[in-house]
Amino acid sequence: MLGPDQCLFALEDRWTYAFDAGGDRAVPLAVVFAHTPDDVCNVMQYAAARRIPVVPRGAGSGLTGGAVPAMGGIVLVLERMNRILEIDTDNLCATVETGVITGTLQKAVEKKGLFYPPDPASAGFSTIGGNIAENAGGMRAAKYGVTKQYVLGLEVVLPDGRRVTLGSKCIKDVVGYSMTELFVGSEGTLGVITQAIVRLVPLPETIKTLAVSFPDIQAAGQVVPMLLKTGVTPCTLEFIDRFCLQAVRKTGLSDPVASLISPDTGAMLLIELDGDEDAVAKEAATVRQICGQCGATGIHSARNPAEREQLWEVRRSIHGALAGLCPHWLEEDIAVPPASIPDMLEKLAALALEQNLRILSFGHFADGNIHLSVSEAAGPLSPQRAGEVTHQIFSLTKVLGGRIAAEHGIGLAKKEYLSVNLDDDTLDLALQLKKMLDPSGILNPGKIFPTHDHQPGNPDAANGVYPPGII
Ligand SMILES: Cc1cc2nc3c(=O)[nH]c(=O)nc-3n(C[C@H](O)[C@H](O)[C@H](O)COP(=O)(O)OP(=O)(O)OC[C@H]3O[C@@H](n4cnc5c(N)ncnc54)[C@H](O)[C@@H]3O)c2cc1C
Structure with missing residues (x-):
């Protein structure tokens, strides 16, 4: 066929x-x-x-x-279904096939003075379909929200091959159940998303980038609650801890960035403000004042797009720099309520000390999303230790009202930990939905649900009738 x-x-x-x-x-x-x-x-x-x-x-x-x-x-x-079907500049939305690369859509709408805000660090190569299926977040979530806030409508092929059209270009649309959202974040387990209508906003007039150094991560953490109370919401507020900075420093960076990461820099915040010129100037003054009150040791403002790129290079280099320190890290993607970040970081520091671990952190401060890389002091964790440490980190997260998956989904990696955040009835409801839409359990089996739930509706697959993959 x-x-x-x-x-x-x-x-x-x-x-x-x-x-x-x-x-x-x-x-x-x-x-x-x-x-x-x-x-x-x-x-x-x-x-x-x-x-x-x-x-x-x-x-x-x-x-x-x-x-x-x-x-x-x-x-x-789906990568060959990559056409942008329409950019509707009157209704501020775009209709796309879901194999389109997110960054390609962003560039196309920018040419028309519009903005697609969801901005996962993978925007240059991930697809809109993957972003919707994972409800991807990214750098601008605190101000602009995550992917789900931009999905107006979807075309979805169900596991039995029927095609349904959900939502519309209308901002207000309450015709029947709001089923579009059901497929956002469904990780390819409920339907194959073939088309999407996504919301756009006007392109901000200007953007200001500040790199702020602090003596330690706790001081940097105080900035978030103080700043949010003033009504200033940066479009980006990324944090990088001392260890990540040291790793990046070792990779060798050009001036002026290298001078920002002096050996005694305990943490760095990368803050971006966007909007019209006057508003951004006022907000930048507030940010400087609050960072000063929290003990900032240096504030560097990018003077031109090239300098902005250099500052972002620090953030983008983290993954590569960490690979140079240890071949395999346990990586976690947790979320806590934003004001609990200093508390969470303290608990993680105590865990590292107590268990003789290296716990490195960076992430999206303003929305409470922390990315963690963990290893033994001298090298990778054994699989058993990785399991134990994951449990400990998730327990600390839960105590603060946090979530074990912020933006990278559950997939195979976290399915055995689902009950940390979901009680039995909630998990049951999710299983019933899955069984209703996919009674044979053929769509993306083995994902999200813990193994003991035997993958809903697919006894054959659970019993290994299909040639299993090599894992
Ligand atoms: C360097 C790097 C940085 C990253 N940064 C971020 C970040 O900042 N924020 C963030 O949220 N994520 C980030 N990610 C994770 C990843 O890029 C996102 O999860 C992204 O949304 C996946 O898109 P993809 O097209 O690659 O999907 P895939 O990896 O191909 O698939 C992801 C899931 O979506 C399902 N799926 C894919 N397409 C469809 C479709 N059309 N219909 C139904 N289901 C579908 C798949 O079955 C799978 O379950 C990063 C990854 C890397 C490698």
Whole structure:
């Protein structure tokens, strides 16, 4: 039913679709590339009739194994469905096929004076479909929200091959249940999203970037609650701790950035303000004042776009710099209420001391999202220790009213920990929804739900009737 250029069967080709950006691996039986929504319907009907697992895939940049074919089957790649169908400058929205790269959409709408704010650090290579399926966050979430705030409507192919259209271009739309949101953050387990209508906003007139140094992370943490009380919401408020800064410093940076990261810099905040010139100037003055009150040791304002890029280079270099320190880190993506950040960081510092661990942190301060990289003092954690440490970190998170997954989803990586945040009845409701939409359990089996729940509605898959992937 598909052209020869739309299918891969050779083992070496299938291997290249066995993983995403996380640590899990599983080889699919086949890889197929959809060119149209009809292709997606046909593949789903074919698979449903034969009870073959299907795993939707965008760019494969997910960090929790969402696009890994854990139970074998077909990987259904959406990356060739990458057309921007319409940029509606009158109604401030765009209609896109979901294989479009997020950064491509951002650039296209900017040319028309518009702005698509969701900004995961992977925007340059992840797809809108993957962003919707993961409800991706990013740098600007505190001011502009996450992906779900920008999804007005969706076209979705259900596990049995039927196609449904949800939502519309209307800002107000209460025709029937609000089902669009059900598919946002569903991690490819409820339907394959083929088209989306996304909301746009006017492009801000100006943007100001400040890099602020602090003696320690606790001092930097005080900035968030104080700043939010003044009514100033930066579009970006990224933090980087001492250890990440030291790692980045070792990679060798050009001036003026290198001078910002002196050996005694305990933490850095990267703050961006956007809006019209006057408002941004006033907000920048407030930010400077509050950072001063919190003990900032230096404030550097980018003087031009090139300097802004150099400051962002510090943030973007973290991943690579950490790889130079240790080949394998336990990585977590937790969220706490923003005002609890100093408390959480203190608890993590105490845990590191008590257990002789390295816990490095960076992330999105204003929305309470902390990215953690953890290892033993001398090298990677053993799998057993990684499990124990994960439990401890999640317990500390829960005590503060936080969540074990902020923006990277559950996938394979966190499914056994779901009950930290979800009680039995809530988990049950989610399982019932899954069973109702996907009674044969063919769509992305093995994800989100803990293993003991035997993947809803798919006894065959749970019993390993399908050739399992190699994990
Ligand atoms: C360097 C780096 C930085 C990152 N930074 C961020 C960040 O700042 N914020 C953030 O939120 N995430 C971040 N991520 C994680 C990742 O990029 C996001 O989760 C992204 O949304 C995944 O998009 P993708 O197209 O790569 O999806 P994939 O990885 O291909 O798939 C992700 C999930 O979505 C499902 N899926 C994909 N397309 C569809 C579709 N059309 N219909 C239904 N289901 C689908 C898949 O089955 C899978 O479960 C980062 C990743 C990397 C590697």
